[in-house]
Amino acid sequence: MAEVVEVHKDWSGSFPSGKKITVVFVIGGPGSGKGTQCAKIVSHFGFTHLSAGDLLREEVKSDTEQGTMIKNLMHEGKLVPSEIIVRLLLKAMLASGNDKFLIDGFPRNEENREAYEKIIKIEPEFVLLIDCSREEMERRILHRNQGRDDDNMETIRRRFEVFQQSTLPVIQHYEKMGKLRRVDGDRQPDMVFEDVKAVFAQLNTQANQGSNVSRAQTNPFKRWFLDLFCSCFDVADRRN
Ligand SMILES: Nc1ncnc2c1ncn2[C@@H]1O[C@H](COP(=O)(O)OP(=O)(O)O)[C@@H](O)[C@H]1O
Numbered sequence: 001m002a003e004v005v006e007v008h009k010d011w012s013g014s015f016p017s018g019k020k021i022t023v024v025f026v027i028g029g030p031g032s033g034k035g036t037q038c039a040k041i042v043s044h045f046g047f048t049h050l051s052a053g054d055l056l057r058e059e060v061k062s063d064t065e066q067g068t069m070i071k072n073l074m075h076e077g078k079l080v081p082s083e084i085i086v087r088l089l090l091k092a093m094l095a096s097g098n099d100k101f102l103i104d105g106f107p108r109n110e111e112n113r114e115a116y117e118k119i120i121k122i123e124p125e126f127v128l129l130i131d132c133s134r135e136e137m138e139r140r141i142l143h144r145n146q147g148r149d150d151d152n153m154e155t156i157r158r159r160f161e162v163f164q165q166s167t168l169p170v171i172q173h174y175e176k177m178g179k180l181r182r183v184d185g186d187r188q189p190d191m192v193f194e195d196v197k198a199v200f201a202q203l204n205t206q207a208n209q210g211s212n213v214s215r216a217q218t219n220p221f222k223r224w225f226l227d228l229f230c231s232c233f234d235v236a237d238r239r240n
């Protein structure tokens with residue numbers, strides 16, 4: 001069930017206290033189809049999609065010292081310092097006004113995860129892993145045609161290494177916590193989305209069950225009606 005977030009006072013901008021915030025991380029190798037599936041999730045489930053890579057590419061455009069540093073790291077297929085990406089995520093979350101976030105391409109390593117836990121502190125509901133073979137990912141990236149500076153053979157090789165060495169420990173961490181939801185990403189986008197939909201549908205069911213219970217417990221009219229119903233039909237009260 002979605003968690004109620006206690007906002008910490010040291011935030012420079014913060015979610016309204018007590019607001020329920022839902023976070024889902026989407027991870028997978030480069031070209032596994034994270035962005036493609038996120039677009040579908042947004043239109044079906046009303047999440048705000050935050051792509052870590054897109055936020056960094058926006059920052060590169062800013063033509064600052066930090067932008068140049070990010071550009072060079074991305075060109076080499078390396079990861080950007082965690083504090084930078086976590087601050088960009090927090091800023092985008094606060095600016096969106098939404099309460100449901102799909103964070104794509106994050107966390108990429110244990111340092112990313114720890115910085116998120118320290119700064120944003122909102123436990124993800126689950127982590128969607130798009131599992132795809134290396135040959136398929138390579139083929140897709142080479143056909144992506146988005147003019148990305150890092151979609152060249154040498155940088156792609158480095159990004160695969162980073163995924164193996166740095167992202168696998170993050171996947172194992174969430175697997176141990178029972179939070180990992182793995183889908184087979186080697187198939188056509190609509191087929192992959194069938195499995196993704198099933199994962200998100202569970203989230204909706206849990207949230208609805210949670211909210212029905214709490215509304216029944218707090219709405220005086222509903223409570224009075226349920227009491228009346230139970231007494232008329234001699235039903236044992238199992239609401240609590
Ligand atoms: N299931 C799929 N089958 C075939 N091509 C795909 C699939 N998912 C994505 N693509 C294509 O592969 C490329 C990489 O997908 P993208 O969503 O950008 O991946 P990521 O965000 O994981 O890097 C894009 O050109 C996209 O259109």
Ligand SMILES: Nc1ccn([C@H]2C[C@H](O)[C@@H](COP(=O)(O)OP(=O)(O)O)O2)c(=O)n1
Pocket residue numbers: 028029030031034051052053054056074077078079080081085104105106107108112150159
């Ligand atoms: N948490 C993150 C996410 C992306 N980056 C950098 C490093 C990645 O190679 C690039 C591109 O990431 P993006 O998610 O857009 O693309 P791919 O999944 O590699 O296709 O951004 C990062 O440093 N830290």
